[in-house]
Amino acid sequence: MSETIEGRSSAPLTPAAVQAWLVEKVAHKLGVPPADVDPDQYFDEFDLDSTEALVLSGELENWLGFELETTALWYHPTIAELSRHIVERQAEHAA
């Protein structure tokens, strides 16, 4: 995998890489092993309040290097769905 959790290379994103980043971040915030984070669970079912959801969103944008539409979590409410959406967005960006 050319992307890393701490810093992202310029290689094209894959849903698996975005998902891995999100799982790692959510696991860190919750203080649980990454294996305990279900990518198909709704964001609001994790023990994260709205402030932490915004923090996650800001850190994700910083890692991606582009802004997400702010309703992305609204329309793509799981880690798996959001990861796929982000890769589609990046492809549109690059096109």
Place this chain on the structure above:
Amino acid sequence: MRPDARRPAPPLVRAFGPAAGTPRRRVLVVHPGALPAGHYAELAAVLPPDAALHVVDLEQVPEYFQAALRGGRAGVTVPELARQAADALRAQGLFDRPWTLVGWSFGGVVGHALTALLATHELPRRAVLLDSIAPVPAYTRDDEEVGADLVVPWFCMYLAAKRGGTLTAPVPGPAGPGDVDGPLTAVLGQALEHGVLRPGTTLPGLRKVYDAYVDGLLRNNRLVRGFRPGPARVPVTLLRPERGLLDTPAPLGWEELAGDLTVEHTPGDHYTMLRDPVAVKTTAARVLDSRT
């Protein structure tokens, strides 16, 4: 608000506290968001059993909520928000008992607009406004006046109240009032030290929270700028916390709208006044002191 467009949104009006039997009087709160509507559970808990409390949570209006995530431009007006609130309250039959209106912050503005839409027999006995700034020109700001020097101290109060803990507004840095990341770096350090934010939270994450907070302020300012209020139709009590948004002895512009205006003081700040035990008891006393 539940982050899923495919599932039904929570209702606009929610009941709090034990509703034992048929209430004799009602407390209807207009809540503008920023803090969870669940904070009114504290007020509901100190009301007598014959008083039922309902909250109109404006964040359940998508055009209003999403404006705080989209640069602060709302696709609704204050009278339209008030109309939605009135319709929802009427649909639930909540104007059937003597009632008191409570409006915190921008909720007081929408509450004022709500009373303008009601038939005489539907009016509350009193409006109790919690650190709400009147929608009058003297208290209306242009967007460019909403800078970091003004907002960062408010943001510290907000973050501390929302997450629990204490934050002190940093002294403006040498970069001037337009610098955001400098003061936010200081806020982040304090927030991590005092456990207000989880370990590992970074500046880009906190910056996103700040940006959404600013967009919420801009949204409300713009809504107020487009609103032309009429005179109050009911007596108004304005409760001012020790540390409100504005440091002025004047009654935040309500003297221009309300002929029958009382001002009282509570502990806490603009945000903690919703849960501070003494402030909540003061609010309850004023709510019940409405000859209802």
